[in-house]
Amino acid sequence: MSTLIIGLSLGMLLFLLASGLTLIFGMLGVINFAHGALYMLGAYIAFDIGRHTGSFVAGLIGATVLVALAGALIERLALRPLYDRPHFYQLILTFGVILVISEVVKVVWGLGYQESTMPPALAGTVDMFGSTIPVYRLFVIGFGALVSGGLFLLIEKSTFGMLVRAASSDGEMVRLLGLPVASVRMAVFALGSGLAGLAGAIAAPLFPIELGMATNTIIDCFIVVILGGLGNIRGAVAASLLIGLVRAIGYSYMPSWVDILTFSLLIATLLTRPQGLFFRATRSA
Amino acid sequence: MVTRIKTRPGRLLGALAVSLLFAGSAQAADPDKFKIGGVVSLSGTYGIFGEDMRKGVEVAIEQRGGKVLGKPIQVIWEDDETKPQPAVQKTTRLISEGVQVIFGAVSSASSIAIMNIAKQRKIPHLVTMSADDKITVPHGSRYTFRTSNTLGMEQRMALSFTKEQKLKRIYGVTADYQATRDSWEWYRREAEKAGVEIVGADFAPLGNRDYSSIVDKIARSNADGVALFMTGSDAVTMVKQAGQVDLGKTRKIFGPVIADETMAAGVGPASIGVYSGVRYHFSVDNPANHKFVEAFRKKYNELPSSAAGEAYDGMSWWLDTVEQTGSWDKEKWVTAFENSVRENSVEGRKAMRACDHQAMQDGLWGVVEKGVAPAPAYTMKIAKVFPPNAVFDPCQP
Numbered sequence: 001m002s003t004l005i006i007g008l009s010l011g012m013l014l015f016l017l018a019s020g021l022t023l024i025f026g027m028l029g030v031i032n033f034a035h036g037a038l039y040m041l042g043a044y045i046a047f048d049i050g051r052h053t054g055s056f057v058a059g060l061i062g063a064t065v066l067v068a069l070a071g072a073l074i075e076r077l078a079l080r081p082l083y084d085r086p087h088f089y090q091l092i093l094t095f096g097v098i099l100v101i102s103e104v105v106k107v108v109w110g111l112g113y114q115e116s117t118m119p120p121a122l123a124g125t126v127d128m129f130g131s132t133i134p135v136y137r138l139f140v141i142g143f144g145a146l147v148s149g150g151l152f153l154l155i156e157k158s159t160f161g162m163l164v165r166a167a168s169s170d171g172e173m174v175r176l177l178g179l180p181v182a183s184v185r186m187a188v189f190a191l192g193s194g195l196a197g198l199a200g201a202i203a204a205p206l207f208p209i210e211l212g213m214a215t216n217t218i219i220d221c222f223i224v225v226i227l228g229g230l231g232n233i234r235g236a237v238a239a240s241l242l243i244g245l246v247r248a249i250g251y252s253y254m255p256s257w258v259d260i261l262t263f264s265l266l267i268a269t270l271l272t273r274p275q276g277l278f279f280r281a282t283r284s285a
Numbered sequence: 286m287v288t289r290i291k292t293r294p295g296r297l298l299g300a301l302a303v304s305l306l307f308a309g310s311a312q313a314a315d316p317d318k319f320k321i322g323g324v325v326s327l328s329g330t331y332g333i334f335g336e337d338m339r340k341g342v343e344v345a346i347e348q349r350g351g352k353v354l355g356k357p358i359q360v361i362w363e364d365d366e367t368k369p370q371p372a373v374q375k376t377t378r379l380i381s382e383g384v385q386v387i388f389g390a391v392s393s394a395s396s397i398a399i400m401n402i403a404k405q406r407k408i409p410h411l412v413t414m415s416a417d418d419k420i421t422v423p424h425g426s427r428y429t430f431r432t433s434n435t436l437g438m439e440q441r442m443a444l445s446f447t448k449e450q451k452l453k454r455i456y457g458v459t460a461d462y463q464a465t466r467d468s469w470e471w472y473r474r475e476a477e478k479a480g481v482e483i484v485g486a487d488f489a490p491l492g493n494r495d496y497s498s499i500v501d502k503i504a505r506s507n508a509d510g511v512a513l514f515m516t517g518s519d520a521v522t523m524v525k526q527a528g529q530v531d532l533g534k535t536r537k538i539f540g541p542v543i544a545d546e547t548m549a550a551g552v553g554p555a556s557i558g559v560y561s562g563v564r565y566h567f568s569v570d571n572p573a574n575h576k577f578v579e580a581f582r583k584k585y586n587e588l589p590s591s592a593a594g595e596a597y598d599g600m601s602w603w604l605d606t607v608e609q610t611g612s613w614d615k616e617k618w619v620t621a622f623e624n625s626v627r628e629n630s631v632e633g634r635k636a637m638r639a640c641d642h643q644a645m646q647d648g649l650w651g652v653v654e655k656g657v658a659p660a661p662a663y664t665m666k667i668a669k670v671f672p673p674n675a676v677f678d679p680c681q682p
Contacts, residue, residue, distance in 0.1 A: 002501050003498060003501075006497050006498050006501060009497070010495055010497075111332050111333035111336060112333055112547055112550055112551075113518075113521055113547065113548065113550050113551025113552075114550070114551065115525075115550060115551055115552065115553035117553060117554075118529075125529075125530055125531070130505065131501050131504065131505060132501075132504055132530045132531075133530075134497075134529040134530060136529070137497070206525075206526070206529075207494065207522055207525070208518060208521040208522055208525060208551035208552070209551070210518060210521075210551065211332070212492075212518060213518075215492065217494055247495070247498075248497075248498050251487075251489070251495070251496075251497075251498030251499055252498045252501075252502065255461075255487045255488055255489045255490075255498075255499060256461050256487075256488040256489070256490070258489075258490060258493075259490050
């Protein structure tokens, strides 16, 4: 049973990170390689704000807002001129953004590990099902569920969501209707980046904060995006939980096979349902 | 002292062609300068270590007035990006530029790659960081020397700690790659011989991000000791997540190389009480070390890390040996170094072993404690010093 709790917490953490990636991927058609670097930037910003203010919540908000602003800036200055070019331009650009962010982090915070402490209210443990579970892991599960609900409502039920979906499906038509497609795209990129920053802030107390912190996690995120279906928030939640549980069960019974299990799941999906495990066919005119 | 930093990646074919063209001139010593080729990680996983090694070498050169054999010393620094392939390319290029010695690398894979080139090109090669035992094997390379620790001596200290603490049941967690697997298998065999029960053994992928499931398994086991055969980010993540369920309060957490000031900074309070093998440490009490720590703090306004200390120690020893030969003949330097003894090393006495080119030295075993300024917030305290014969096997013929 404790494996289930650990799996859920791993999955929710993954969802927080992958949701921004799937949003940008699904709505803008941009494969954002720099998503992991934005996650790392979020962790560093949350750590620094937390260190100076002593407030975990301030770090959480600060990291989300500042990384969202950085995302808006990246979209406006670098990505916007490339929307009409082939995809590999965007790949190379976002790869370049990784290098820039890494250098900025190196200059501001140095090469060493940084450590972010847990907020005292969430620092304890509870005994459940014969295991000791950190309260923070339970918080991650709850917080992830809250964010996924909020995102679902924003994309599926709000006017902004409707505009985003319309711009994603036929940007030219939406523009001709007099709606600001460019601003919508920038808002989506900023929102996706902000989610990466938020994920970094949530992950900061669990992991060492370092330059390479996104390397392995980002691969799992791309798996989530593929499994969940492009831009599908519900799919991303389900795929994240699935990967989290596979990893938790793998670590419990055969740790050296964890990566093989995860990648087997990806290969099986690509072979049998390349449009994603949770893809829903949409009606077209 | 002249220092040049080059980090742009080179092209293998170009470098090879140039090196072949100038192979003859590479062998001839440049009488105007003593050139050192430093191939270290300035980026990638071990980027932090390379930067510190550079600082240590710069202090070593400054302390001798920037000269050896009456000529100015020039260090050409190259970044191997913590990968063997760039290490090969850059070493080849440095040799073609006429360096008299190669210094580096950080990762063992890079050092072994450099070792093979140095052997072919008959260029002395100094290792002060990589710990893989394969770098110094009996009758290995005539040109490669290691003045720092081996993984072998660190695993012996871990075993000795297990016996001294009278630990009876060990849970082992190992990063899943060859050097650490070999080390764990040796430890497991020797621990079982000593009557220690291995109650669990997990091999987590290198660069693993979450150990909570493994930590949970350890917490539910009856282990009284947790042996970690990993280092860097893996060790930091594992110890940090073990701390989230207070595993260290009920079990001894230890490993060959799982803690130093850099790693403890990433772990935070959970690092207190964790035991590990220690390489150079700024707290070693001898006049040579006091002088070095003072010079380092004056130049960089910080205490030297283990990477900086080991680099300083190895380079000072090498340059002193070169000076004593009074010659520009590389073969004479190699012969002199393989029979040399460093009485005033910053880590105490070190003696180069001619059979495998490994410096015999004390083994330091430490525990993380809360630091008092100017020491970092979490600092290693040397808990035990092992004499060389306790941590090295005799050279086999």
